[in-house]
Amino acid sequence: MDFELAEDHRMLRDLVTRFVDDELMPLESAVLKREAQGGALGLSRAEHERLDQVSRALGLWGLDAPEDVGGADLPNVAMVAVNEALGRTITPYTLPPDSPNLRMLQATVTDRQKEAYLAPYVRGETISAIGISEPGAGADPSGMITRAVRDGDDWVINGRKIWISRAAEADFTILMAVTDREKGARGGISAFLVDRDSPGFHVVRLIPMVGGAVTYEVVLEDCRVPGWKLLGTEGQGFAPMQLRLGTRRLEMAAWSVGMAQRALDMMCGHAPQRVTFGQPLSERQAIQWWVADAATQIHAARLMTYDCAWKLDQGRDVRVEISMIKAFATEMAWTVIDHAMQAFGAMGMTKELPLQLMAAKIRAMRIYDGPTEVHKWVVARNLLGTRR
Numbered sequence: 001m002d003f004e005l006a007e008d009h010r011m012l013r014d015l016v017t018r019f020v021d022d023e024l025m026p027l028e029s030a031v032l033k034r035e036a037q038g039g040a041l042g043l044s045r046a047e048h049e050r051l052d053q054v055s056r057a058l059g060l061w062g063l064d065a066p067e068d069v070g071g072a073d074l075p076n077v078a079m080v081a082v083n084e085a086l087g088r089t090i091t092p093y094t095l096p097p098d099s100p101n102l103r104m105l106q107a108t109v110t111d112r113q114k115e116a117y118l119a120p121y122v123r124g125e126t127i128s129a130i131g132i133s134e135p136g137a138g139a140d141p142s143g144m145i146t147r148a149v150r151d152g153d154d155w156v157i158n159g160r161k162i163w164i165s166r167a168a169e170a171d172f173t174i175l176m177a178v179t180d181r182e183k184g185a186r187g188g189i190s191a192f193l194v195d196r197d198s199p200g201f202h203v204v205r206l207i208p209m210v211g212g213a214v215t216y217e218v219v220l221e222d223c224r225v226p227g228w229k230l231l232g233t234e235g236q237g238f239a240p241m242q243l244r245l246g247t248r249r250l251e252m253a254a255w256s257v258g259m260a261q262r263a264l265d266m267m268c269g270h271a272p273q274r275v276t277f278g279q280p281l282s283e284r285q286a287i288q289w290w291v292a293d294a295a296t297q298i299h300a301a302r303l304m305t306y307d308c309a310w311k312l313d314q315g316r317d318v319r320v321e322i323s324m325i326k327a328f329a330t331e332m333a334w335t336v337i338d339h340a341m342q343a344f345g346a347m348g349m350t351k352e353l354p355l356q357l358m359a360a361k362i363r364a365m366r367i368y369d370g371p372t373e374v375h376k377w378v379v380a381r382n383l384l385g386t387r388r
């Protein structure tokens with residue numbers, strides 16, 4: 001059993017770490033300042049363009065995209081290393097293209113869709129969103145009621161989606177809709193490529209979320225989608241959607257490890273410096289236990305995440321492992337960040353340190369792409385044999 005990354009993946013991790021240290025970390029104070037003044041968590045156009053330019057020149061685009069559309073086709077273990085490095089910073093930058101929709105497209109596109117959607121997406125020319133959640137169906141997406149009905153060569157979609165990240169900026173949204181009410185999640189839910197300017201696709205509300213994030217509410221009113229934009233097989237949208245969710249959950253586990261490591265590093269830097277009642281905090285058992293528990297749990301989460309990625313690369317079924325790491329790593333990071341904030345005292349409550357944004361980010365991550373309780377339920381029902 002070899003727990004070391006392959007040499008080329010180690011070199012990639014070091015390159016991404018340098019990119020984070022040299023390019024993303026220096027932007028943190030500006031990002032924090034804007035968010036503290038009530039702005040959204042984001043980058044200016046100039047900042048974004050520079051990051052695009054530098055990361056592209058370093059060869060950091062399309063890392064896990066297929067080679068035939070210009071990607072490097074790296075395995076999941078390499079992407080864990082990349083995402084752990086990226087997780088250390090609160091500067092919101094994604095190396096193009098965002099992996100989850102990439103995986104879903106990769107698994108489903110026709111030749112025509114490959115040329116029109118996948119290839120430009122891999123080249124970083126387009127942004128995408130995913131529309132699954134609805135006011136009445138979140139943790140349980142099988143309860144969705146947005147309906148797609150055939151009309152000649154087209155599909156006509158009616159319904160409402162909510163909490164959709166990037167819906168207003170995305171060039172296209174992968175939209176999930178019911179095509180057969182009887183079958184539901186077992187053969188009755190399909191995926192569609194819906195362009196931002198499609199007739200009947202309305203972004204009706206921007207919803208501010210914790211930590212300066214935003215999501216959107218989208219109404220589909222007789223939204224007409226040409227037949228060739230059905231993604232994958234009619235009625236079989238659920239499996240590629242789960243593939244997409246699995247990719248994000250693996251990323252989230254790796255980000256959580258990176259974020260928790262940063263919080264631990266900050267705590268270890270602060271504790272020896274701060275003297276209370278005649279002794280540095282680092283001499284107090286309460287703080288020592290936070291440090292020891294954090295280091296242990298980060299180590300466990302990191303190994304679990306690599307194990308899951310490796311199994312995925314071997315083509316193994318990792319549905320249970322994905323749920324384990326998504327729940328374990330996000331909850332672990334939440335506790336570690338909370339202890340770091342506590343160790344910093346009032347300074348930990350300021351909007352000058354990144355800790356509060358990390359906490360807000362991880363707070364949302366305990367909900368999206370499946371709340372912790374749902375993932376624990378998935379693990380338990382597999383063990384207990386109660387899976388329906």
Ligand SMILES: Cc1cc2nc3c(=O)[nH]c(=O)nc-3n(C[C@H](O)[C@H](O)[C@H](O)COP(=O)(O)OP(=O)(O)OC[C@H]3O[C@@H](n4cnc5c(N)ncnc54)[C@H](O)[C@@H]3O)c2cc1C
Nearest residue numbers: 130131132133138139163164165364368369370371373377
């Ligand atoms: C920042 C953010 C970004 C998002 N982006 C997107 C996006 O881009 N696209 C998209 O489609 N959706 C998105 N979502 C929606 C997200 O996926 C849902 O919020 C999530 O799946 C939970 O659904 P819900 O909010 O309706 O909660 P509900 O389904 O109402 O669940 C509420 C709570 O009930 C509990 N619960 C539910 N089921 C069980 C169970 N079986 N056992 C035990 N407890 C249970 C959990 O504690 C859960 O948190 C986003 C959400 C957030 C916060």
